[in-house]
Amino acid sequence: xxxxxxxxxxxxxxxxxxxxxxxxxxxxxxxxxxxxxxxxxxxxxxxxxxxxxxxxxxxxxxxxxxxxxxxxxxxxxxxxxxxxxxxxxxxxxxxxxxxxxxxxxxxxxxxxxxxxxxxxxxxxxxxxxxxxxxxxxxxxxxxxxxxxxxxxxxxxxxxxxxxxxxxxxxxxxxxxxxxxxxxxxxxxxxxxxxxxxxxxxxxxxxxxxxxxxxxxxxxxxxxxxxxxxxxxxxxxxxxxxxx
Numbered sequence: 001x002x003x004x005x006x007x008x009x010x011x012x013x014x015x016x017x018x019x020x021x022x023x024x025x026x027x028x029x030x031x032x033x034x035x036x037x038x039x040x041x042x043x044x045x046x047x048x049x050x051x052x053x054x055x056x057x058x059x060x061x062x063x064x065x066x067x068x069x070x071x072x073x074x075x076x077x078x079x080x081x082x083x084x085x086x087x088x089x090x091x092x093x094x095x096x097x098x099x100x101x102x103x104x105x106x107x108x109x110x111x112x113x114x115x116x117x118x119x120x121x122x123x124x125x126x127x128x129x130x131x132x133x134x135x136x137x138x139x140x141x142x143x144x145x146x147x148x149x150x151x152x153x154x155x156x157x158x159x160x161x162x163x164x165x166x167x168x169x170x171x172x173x174x175x176x177x178x179x180x181x182x183x184x185x186x187x188x189x190x191x192x193x194x195x196x197x198x199x200x201x202x203x204x205x206x207x208x209x210x211x212x213x214x215x216x217x218x219x220x221x222x223x224x225x226x227x228x229x230x231x232x233x234x235x236x237x238x239x240x241x242x243x
Contacts, residue, residue, distance in 0.1 A: 001026070002076045002081075003083065004030065004081065004120070005020065005027065005030065005083045006031075006059070006082070006083065006084050006116060007084070008029035008030055008031050009029075009032070009036040009037055010031075011085070011199050012182060013083075013085035014040065015202070016085055019204055020081075024050070025081070026052075026077050027050060027052045028053045028054070028072055028073060028079075030054070030059075030069065031056065033056065055069060059086060060107040061107075065112055065119075066115050078123060079123045079124060079129065080128075080129040081131075081210060082116070083131075084113040084132065086112055087134065087136075087149075088104070088108045089105075089149045093149050094145060094147060095147050102148050105149055110153075117131060125167070125172055128171055130172075130174075130210050131163070131174055132206060133156060133159075133176045134176075135156055135176060135178045136178065137180045139151075139154035139178070160176040164176075169213040173212075173213055173214050174214045175206075176216040177202075177206065178219070178227065179202070180194065180197060181194060182199055183196045197219070202220075206219075
């Protein structure tokens with residue numbers, strides 16, 4: 001049964017692809033850069049003798065990314081896992097972005113994962129599979145940074161809540177992770193108030209949980225305590241938070 005990783009060429013998506021290949025899963029890897037995907041697929045085939053197919057597509061510019069993915073699955077075993085490790089943020093997302101930039105953030109963080117899920121849902125229900133979404137600690141409470149990004153991630157979590165409400169875990173496992181800071185090119189060199197997690201560590205935990213029902217949780221888990229505190233801070237105190 002094929003595992004599909006969207007956003008597979010870097011960060012958490014790359015770590016997930018590596019962990020899934022290590023466990024012997026046939027893979028369909030999806031990202032925007034064909035050269036990155038080809039190099040990664042060759043490496044996984046060589047190291048793990050894995051079955052790896054790739055699809056290079058500009059997801060934010062695609063009106064129907066799900067249709068492209070369904071076509072790429074034609075020569076692979078049925079889809080049983082969909083991991084949506086796709087996302088984009090901007091340092092200037094402070095309420096001043098123009099319409100094009102806002103549209104790009106909403107497309108990659110909200111439209112793309114919802115559209116792909118809707119397209120693949122019949123196949124995942126048939127295989128009694130697993131779908132995994134990734135939100136962000138930024139969506140805990142709106143503030144003056146990452147404004148559009150946080151709104152999109154909160155919207156994505158609501159969509160996954162709806163999936164969990166509609167489908168029993170016996171027919172579709174729906175899993176959602178609210179991620180804290182991850183080590184990546186986006187966090188490199190930044191002075192962050194809390195530690196960053198290694199994508200490989202998060203990927204190992206995600207893959208280990210793929211067969212274990214439906215849930216929503218923070219990763220690393222201690223971020224749940226931080227989120228609870230942030231949600232319950234009085235407004236006068238929260239208003240002073242900038243980092």
